[in-house]
Amino acid sequence: MHNYVIITDSSADLPDSLVKELELEVLPLSFIMDGKTYRNWPDNREMSPAEFYSKEREGIMATTNAVNVGDAADALEAVLSQGKDALVLAFSSGLSATCNSFQIAARELAERYPDRKVYVVDTLCASMGQGMFVYRAAKLRQEGKSMEEVRDWAEENKLRQCHYFTVDDLFFLKKGGRVSAATAVVGTMLQIKPVLHVDNEGHLINIAKARGRKASLTALVDKVGELGDDPASQTMFISNSDCAEDAQFVADEIKKRYGTKEIIINSIGPVIGAHTGPGCVALFFTGKHR
Helix, strand or coil, X not given: CCCEEEEEEHHHCCCHHHHHHCCCEEECEEEEECCEEEEECXXXXXXXXXXXXXXXXXXXXXXXXXXXXXXXXXXXXXXXXXXXXXXXXXXXXXXXXXXXXXXXXXXXXXXXCCCCCEEEEECCCCHHHHHHHHHHHXXXXXXXXXXXXXXXXXXXXXXHEEEEEECCCCHHHHHCCCCCHHHHHHHHHCCEEEEEEECCCCCEEEEEEEECHHHHHHHHHHHHHHHECCHHHCCEEEXXXXXXXXXXXXXXXXXXXXXXXXEEEEECCHHHHHHHCCCCEEEEEEXXXX
16 A cells, blocks of 8 residues: 555546556546636546537537636645655646646645645646646656655756647637637638647647647647657657547657557547547657657
């Protein structure tokens, strides 16, 4: 048995089966759609990704909420009260206030649980990039590494977690202020697909443009050759918002080109999907740098 628990939040988009297998605690973020608040659990018990994206396609938009301090404190206290320590791997501070909520909650609980330890790591990651990072940390815990060892590994390696993604419809990025209205209109007319990544500050950055969907998906695959650290031997992650065939295309190309054996594919959950819209494919791998 481990004497510490790894906690993350549901923006990590990890499959429920993996959450159970790795014995993770996942705090659900919430989203509001049609005036109703839902929580984004790993098992999608309140709304499935398929239903979410179908609503988005009908023009029903969602807004999202970060984890608040109260929720973070409850999640931490559930662990500390059992006499265990907690390692939190939180959603990028460049995209959400979730990490900050965990840091405040940890400070508040320190007085009540002086014998327990809580470490909060700002992963600077999002979606399955965060999921992949948590997966790697959980594997180290399975190997018997201490909480301090896993925390140190996380701080040293977070800026090697590469995030590259493309979207089919620029409207959602425009709505979130990621691209300008003019870019969205012209890009849509010319079938220009942006290629974006998450930078060292944990922000979304537009880095390239591809003409057409296939070119944008191939551009993701190219990034592995450019930056990947021994791509054949690592487990990569791909998330997608209701475009599983495109995610599979990227996975097949990576296996063919780089000999990568294991690629885990899952849906982008509603919290991230509110900002990408349907048709997003995101690739995550360990690189020499981001």
